[in-house]
Amino acid sequence: MLTILLTEDDADQRALYGDVLREAGYDIVEASSGRDALAKFKAQKPDLIVLDIQMPEMDGIEVLTEILKKDRQIPLILHSAYPAYKANFLTWGADAFVVKSGAPSELADAVRRVCEEHGIPVPTAAKKP
């Protein structure tokens, strides 16, 4: 089972995107802050990480740099309500950037795409009919 670390400071959004990804057949580990994400990254060894960018204390970019220091290969997806970050996500070292536009399935699509790019087998539920 593919494990995704979903980092999101807003509980409602965490529930929403968690549901979407769970429905697509992924195993979800939820983190509510940057520090939480780093701790769970060490403990749970997820296969893919979804990071919110704007978070209190430690933002998504900081978390991303910390994680990339420990594992350069891990697929990372940045997730933000702010479309302008799209210009930078590649330089930060993320694999994809998803705008929170109100269509949560876009995140699941991006996860599937990134997994395919990295040659990670996707659960059957996530595959497009």
Added chain:
Amino acid sequence: MSYTPANRAYRGHFLADSKEFLRALGDPYTYWPGNPDFVFGFLWGIPIPVVTMTVHLYAANIAISPAAYTNLLQTYPLYFIFVLHPLLFAIIFGALGTKICRRDERISELLSVEEQRNRELCEANARLTEVDRLKSEFLANVTHELKSPLVTALGYTDRILGKHLGEINDKQIKGLEVSKRNLQRLRGLIDEILDFSRLEAGVARFDMTTVDLKGIVAIALENIALKARERKLSITPHLPPGVAAVDGDAHKLCQVITNLLDNALKFSPDGAEVRLEISPADKQWHISVVDQGKGIPPHVLCTLFERFRQADGSLSRPHNGVGLGLVIVKKIVQAHHGKVWLESAEGKGTTAHVLLLAAGTDATGEGNSSELKEVAHADHFTD
């Protein structure tokens, strides 16, 4: 500035302003021995009569001797020559000095007032710029905070509508669709403010690549298609053959065309036609969006590129929007060294024009092609 002979400067003929001279005569400074011009006049007032007497004797062919002077001096009383004459000189010179001195004082006073005012203006300007920047920053933060919960609500609406959370009936679907449409509209408005505040705060990034305008137009048409269909409006693109390549940020240029089309749709009557044309124009691409709306009166036309302006600012205006569409367009086009303007006649519709440099053209000084020709011409001759 205090007056000293060293900084005494010629400031016009000394008789040029007799009023000033008379005023100086009434100034006690004129008669004060501390006034260097007064002393100057007094000292020169002593030898001048002697010199005059010498010239007089010489002209009359009288031998110059103490006796001759004594003879002459008998004509006038001594005090007349050695007291009144120097005093007269002292007063005239003293008054001239005072006049210049007072004028210098007045000028320096004016200058310092001016300087003070300039300083105040500079400070006020800096303060305003800072306030404006803070406002843009605040706006960016607030809109971001507004967007997060909105997107969550929209996300759940989308999930329920997609029947991921169980079956729903047709009535519920209808209600949720209304809810979704309105949430999307709100998201559009917030995005508009967010874009604007980013551009305004100068933190927006432009990813410059060579892009094909035709591809961008296709995406813009897709963005706007639903709205056009709802209002039964037709958009007819007239595109040139081949590639219309420009150097620019694809996402932002798409926003320009989408915003212009959106405006055209907004102000067109139902069922009308909106024309989108791209044509080559002297190393540039000319994009024009023509609508058949009611047009914009000329006095409003020039204000539309200002922030938060709408042709009809009244509360009862029939069109929505925060009035940032054109400002965003202008900012983006300017960042691409392009030009944007509106052309309108009341009752005849409006045309929005955008000029963008064709790919590979140098942006510096390119706005004026005659200038380029001139440079080329000059080069030709120096060779």
